[in-house]
Amino acid sequence: MTIYRAQLLDTPQDPFHGGTLRCDQDGALLVAGGAILDRGGYCRVRAEHTDEEVVDLREGLLLPGFVDTHVHYPQVRIIGGLGMPLLEWLDKCALREEAKLADPSVARSVATEFLTGLVGSGTTSALVFGAHFADAVDDFFVQAAASGLRLTSGLVVGDRLLPPELLTTPDRAHRESVELARRWHAAGRVRYAVTPRFALSTSEEMLEACAQVLRDVPGTLFTSHVNENPVEVADVMRLTGAASYTDAYDRHGLLQARSVLAHNVHPGGEELNLLADRGTAVAHCPTSNCALGSGLFPLRAHLDAGVAVALGSDVGGGTGFCLLKEGLQAYVVQRLQPDGLLLSSAQLLYLATAAGARALGLEGEVGDLSVGKRFDAVWLRPRPGDPLSVGLAHAQDADDALAKVFTLGAPTDIAGVWVDGAGGSNASDKPGHRLAPEPAGCQFVRPSRGSGLGAGRGLGAPDVESASSRRTCRRGGNQIRPR
Numbered sequence: 001m002t003i004y005r006a007q008l009l010d011t012p013q014d015p016f017h018g019g020t021l022r023c024d025q026d027g028a029l030l031v032a033g034g035a036i037l038d039r040g041g042y043c044r045v046r047a048e049h050t051d052e053e054v055v056d057l058r059e060g061l062l063l064p065g066f067v068d069t070h071v072h073y074p075q076v077r078i079i080g081g082l083g084m085p086l087l088e089w090l091d092k093c094a095l096r097e098e099a100k101l102a103d104p105s106v107a108r109s110v111a112t113e114f115l116t117g118l119v120g121s122g123t124t125s126a127l128v129f130g131a132h133f134a135d136a137v138d139d140f141f142v143q144a145a146a147s148g149l150r151l152t153s154g155l156v157v158g159d160r161l162l163p164p165e166l167l168t169t170p171d172r173a174h175r176e177s178v179e180l181a182r183r184w185h186a187a188g189r190v191r192y193a194v195t196p197r198f199a200l201s202t203s204e205e206m207l208e209a210c211a212q213v214l215r216d217v218p219g220t221l222f223t224s225h226v227n228e229n230p231v232e233v234a235d236v237m238r239l240t241g242a243a244s245y246t247d248a249y250d251r252h253g254l255l256q257a258r259s260v261l262a263h264n265v266h267p268g269g270e271e272l273n274l275l276a277d278r279g280t281a282v283a284h285c286p287t288s289n290c291a292l293g294s295g296l297f298p299l300r301a302h303l304d305a306g307v308a309v310a311l312g313s314d315v316g317g318g319t320g321f322c323l324l325k326e327g328l329q330a331y332v333v334q335r336l337q338p339d340g341l342l343l344s345s346a347q348l349l350y351l352a353t354a355a356g357a358r359a360l361g362l363e364g365e366v367g368d369l370s371v372g373k374r375f376d377a378v379w380l381r382p383r384p385g386d387p388l389s390v391g392l393a394h395a396q397d398a399d400d401a402l403a404k405v406f407t408l409g410a411p412t413d414i415a416g417v418w419v420d421g422a423g424g425s426n427a428s429d430k431p432g433h434r435l436a437p438e439p440a441g442c443q444f445v446r447p448s449r450g451s452g453l454g455a456g457r458g459l460g461a462p463d464v465e466s467a468s469s470r471r472t473c474r475r476g477g478n479q480i481r482p483r
């Protein structure tokens with residue numbers, strides 16, 4: 001067993017419905033076999049487990065691992081394609097890039113780069129849009145399983161309005177999807193998601209083939225796009241004859257509790273009620289919506305209708321992997337709307353963690369740092385003297401500290417990531433390196449930031465306190481100071 005000593009912040013109760021930020025200033029998590037067995041003040045936990053190793057993470061903050069509910073692995077190389085609306089960006093940027101994954105060596109490199117970006121940003125669980133090529137998706141699953149991350153993905157399918165090399169047929173899509181799903185769904189921490197690209201590029205027969213995959217491999221998830229851009233919505237309505245964009249999926253039985261639709265920036269009439277009835281979650285991708293000029297997400301309308309919402313980075317339409325940035329952009333998007341919500345830092349953390357876990361059906365395992373959950377966590381430790389470090393040192397309380405994290409935090413502040421509490425290597429510091437060859441799990445701890453920055457705590461790897469060393473309780477580190 002291991003005791004992780006840290007300032008713990010999480011949102012076990014939904015802050016949109018009365019929950020608040022939970023903070024243990026000098027907290028401890030007792031972890032064994034990847035599970036959190038105990039949580040509380042360090043002194044109490046230490047006193048009850050005097051023989052266990054202590055990992056000292058007091059410098060900075062320990063948060064639940066981030067959950068990204070919408071991200072495209074083939075698009076890691078095209079992040080930053082600015083200046084175009086959705087359909088032009090797909091045509092000139094995204095789809096051309098995705099066609100390159102027909103080459104297995106390209107697909108393999110892209111998958112490695114993607115997983116490196118994901119773990120380097122503190123994302124421990126994700127619903128990942130796969131590639132249009134079965135071999136590429138199979139290789140992605142191989143790497144995903146080896147990474148130890150908690151990933152759900154699938155073969156992307158479409159049979160119209162795509163470049164010829166990305167097209168498939170309903171029969172082939174069904175056969176390849178079932179094959180991949182039977183091989184990978186619930187294989188360790190990876191799962192399968194049935195993934196039509198979007199209603200614009202999928203015929204009725206293709207959506208029916210998708211529904212058949214869901215029936216053939218029970219428990220698989222479903223994901224696609226919906227109501228992202230007004231021109232796209234009009235095209236879908238004209239092509240499908242459905243009552244709404246949402247209905248285009250629902251009339252094939254594709255919307256369920258394990259379904260996640262990305263964007264929904266422009267929901268019409270009864271669509272929100274339909275999503276709420278089906279228990280389908282929406283992945284809100286604010287940097288993508290802003291970069292592509294898609295629109296401002298109507299969060300209040302979703303919450304009023306009872307639709308579950310979580311965050312997605314939507315790489316590469318989005319501007320990066322880090323859900324801290326998405327959280328800040330979600331806040332800004334609400335501020336720009338007359339009826340926008342004034343989001344608290346606790347609500348931002350919830351959207352980036354527990355809400356995502358619920359959307360992906362992982363709420364029993366991850367999303368917060370409660371006893372009984374798996375130890376999926378991200379350790380934020382800004383460099384001493386950086387604005388975030390200064391801000392944390394002067395934060396008024398935990399909510400204020402967390403607001404500073406969302407405002408100023410970046411992947412460079414992430415010093416460690418754990419999935420299921422077990423170890424691996426820091427892929428961010430070793431480009432191209434496998435994230436965690438050990439099947440035990442994924443952990444990385446950044447190496448020392450170097451002696452040139454000065455001496456003192458927080459400049460190197462975390463202190464590990466053995467049973468034979470410090471057994472007394474003492475305070476230290478750059479802690480939040482409530483007033």
Ligand SMILES: [Zn+2]
Nearest residue numbers: 072225262314
């Ligand atoms: Zn997307």
